[in-house]
Amino acid sequence: MTGLDSGDRIDVVYHFWKGDVIASIKTPVPKSSKHAPSIVGIVPGAILYEMEVHDMFGVVFDENPWMDRRLLLPDNYPQDLPPPLLKDTKPADIRKAVGVER
């Protein structure tokens, strides 16, 4: 599962592989709402991938039971700083925010 910053929307790309079929399905999530349905009910193994996209792009997957916590981001990553993998977020800002400014 991949997140992509495409300007005014975030594209969430789902990669599936079963038997002989490999499928990549791109789902646009507008940056204004940032809500997307969760697929954990159908693919239980997707729970951590959704958490990763949530951490890195701020997309909220409704019905994912673990949306209330962080998987990868450090605890001191500020709430008001945009998620790190958005193009607007500059690496220098992240370094300053988590206190590792060089």
Next chain:
Amino acid sequence: MGEPGESRKEASAGLVQYSTENLVPFGPIHPALKEPEYFKLYLRGETIVDVIPRIGYVHRGLEKAAEQRRWTQNTYMFERTCGICSFAHSLAYVQAVEGLTTYEIPERALYIRLIVAELERIHSHLLWAGLLGHWAGFDTLFMWVWRDREIVLDLVEAVAGNRVHKSLATIAGVKKDIPDSMKSKIVERTKHLADRAYFYKGIVDTESTLLMRTRKVGNLKAETAQKLCAVGPLVRAAGVPRDVRADDPYAAYGDVPLDVVTRNDGDVYSLLHVRLDEIVTSANAIDYALEHMPKGPIRLKIPPTIPAGEYSTHIEAPRGELFYFVKSSGTAIPERVKARTPTLANLPTALELLKGYTMADVPVVLTAIDPCFGCMDRLSFVDLDSQKKWSWTGEQLREYGIKHYFPERNA
């Protein structure tokens, strides 16, 4: 153990509230370990009811960093994602980048990629078998296996010039050739390693310590494994013949005969057998590839820019399916690179496997998915009945596991 999800639901009904009331703030994980992860284990008496992971302690923001670096620079950066399957990472990355282009990769380079990837697999599986011996309280296996691991590391050094980060894969080729004079040395050593793998299989079947700690521990059903998207040896030990090398051949895997090793029980004992058997199949694949390697160039000269587009690829890393996605906007710098490592894919399965087992099984079951062993250090325990909380280091937990099974022994 019941249905997956059922125990989690039952546990979280009372636990979500409990955990917010009693959040144990743990500081940075042990600095000496490479890849720390943090699991909160919820116990009822001795039995594990629920596990909550918190990873990311060594998240270095590689995917963000990739967006500031050139395509070639990224090859070496992604190689540093992992110190064990380093070649797998660079191989998956260059394969994804090559997918955006129309270059004809030289045949010889594809064979060299296969040989190094298989050497790395032997290395990784030996390392894992040794660690499992250590965590199960059978250090003799650890000593023996890690001595043999030196042989394969020396081979890697002879081929690539480096022991850990091979720096061999590059976009549209490989950087170093394998001279004919080296072939006999490689074949001789890999044969020796295959013999050793058979020897270890004998030990695994007869040594009571290992049988006791690994048989019927972490029983993974094929259905559960598929539902939770497990990959690699873990899913093959549960009886699902899924292997990217055979199902969707990359590099030179289409030309080299390769058996997919499976077992049916899905326990740690089956995993040991799958991994030891894979050492043998890897050794055979290396021999075959060395013999049939075509002559010719090993790399192409390419411009620094990569055509615009999106491409995803997957390869079979030692630990399972490794997935890379790249997006290019036609410049010398990638727009987005995404890596999905096999340990992340196997984590939900490991969490599910732990439920219903005792604390003494934690090291063995967690090692079974072959995470980088940092996850064993610093576990926090919460006893639901007495509401007591405490934490152990990996070493204390290992001693506890050995005492639980062999009360008469000293760890």
